[in-house]
Amino acid sequence: MPNNSVNTLIQSRVSLAPMAGITDYVLRSLVRKYSKNALLTTEMISSEYLAQTLNGRSGTEILKKNNDHSPISYQISGHKPELMRKASEFLTQFADMIDINMGCPVKKVVGGQDGAALMRNPELASDLVKAVKDGTDKPVSVKFRLGYTADEMNYVEFGQKMQEAGAQFITIHARTRSQMYSGNADWAKIKLLKENVDIPVFANGDITSIEDAVECLNVSKADGIAIGRASMGDPTLIGRVEHYLKTGEKIPVPPIEKRIEMLKWHLDEEIKLRGENVAIKFMRKFYPYYLAGFKNAKILRSKLVTEDSYDNIIHLLNSLRFVNA
Numbered sequence: 001m002p003n004n005s006v007n008t009l010i011q012s013r014v015s016l017a018p019m020a021g022i023t024d025y026v027l028r029s030l031v032r033k034y035s036k037n038a039l040l041t042t043e044m045i046s047s048e049y050l051a052q053t054l055n056g057r058s059g060t061e062i063l064k065k066n067n068d069h070s071p072i073s074y075q076i077s078g079h080k081p082e083l084m085r086k087a088s089e090f091l092t093q094f095a096d097m098i099d100i101n102m103g104c105p106v107k108k109v110v111g112g113q114d115g116a117a118l119m120r121n122p123e124l125a126s127d128l129v130k131a132v133k134d135g136t137d138k139p140v141s142v143k144f145r146l147g148y149t150a151d152e153m154n155y156v157e158f159g160q161k162m163q164e165a166g167a168q169f170i171t172i173h174a175r176t177r178s179q180m181y182s183g184n185a186d187w188a189k190i191k192l193l194k195e196n197v198d199i200p201v202f203a204n205g206d207i208t209s210i211e212d213a214v215e216c217l218n219v220s221k222a223d224g225i226a227i228g229r230a231s232m233g234d235p236t237l238i239g240r241v242e243h244y245l246k247t248g249e250k251i252p253v254p255p256i257e258k259r260i261e262m263l264k265w266h267l268d269e270e271i272k273l274r275g276e277n278v279a280i281k282f283m284r285k286f287y288p289y290y291l292a293g294f295k296n297a298k299i300l301r302s303k304l305v306t307e308d309s310y311d312n313i314i315h316l317l318n319s320l321r322f323v324n325a
Helices: 025-034 047-054 081-091 107-111 115-120 122-135 155-165 187-196 210-220 237-247 256-274 276-290 297-304 310-324
Strands: 014-016 072-077 097-102 140-147 169-176 201-204 224-227
Touching (some): 014 025, 081 097, 081 122, 097 115, 122 140, 122 155, 140 155, 155 187, 169 187, 187 201, 187 210, 210 237, 224 237, 256 276, 256 310, 276 310, 297 310
Parallel strands (some): 014 224, 097 140, 140 169, 201 224
């Protein structure tokens, strides 16, 4: 199917990188408002969870999508081929692509032999790719890191092995597992992977502006870029990068007033999705990203992260306009 080809799905050369507890239905919808063609990716979905909890039900929040969310990749994690096959079978009804998480560095994930732990077990990782391909007719991709530690940078051989197993697309976070999210992403290393595989490669890590995106593409020679944390406070970034790569025109960063309007929309939509109490607590992780770069930002954030009242939150956000004027 031509519409299902990897090249069609990644034609924008930009994707929303998957982030657990972040790239939910609401953030995906918000990014899509400003980007028509970027590849969206869900937060990581455990194959164990799908097997044990869903039992065929499709109405859970983590799976929710709109028709305009396409192109969208559903990311799964796990280390049991049979469960991964079943997960890909189930998710095929929603997804344009199935992505396998082989890069998550979090202790409880790698401790269960999922995520970045798979970089230490390339044979199992290959079996997972094959199993997922058995369960879907959609393209299959993998996301991984440079290696588990600085002494185990096996990303080139690992990428080749994933391609041999049937992966059709790679996203690589240019850090090791042991770095977590510290230090700087080493975009230059991605070039070696790109030279040694025949499938598209997207670079991920530390891309926070149009200028970063251009530099990363120049240095890494990647086919595109995946943007993660920077989208948490600026949902327009992916769309602005997409627009620049297509036209050469730089749409400016939205002013703080515009970001506050996005934040309020984000909060309201999370309340519709999760209920007020849960949504207010959920949104606290986004405040440092939305509310930065202006006088008294830290004071405002410290108030918001302890505030449980919706009306008080909106009052604080509205009052900021006058502080910032």
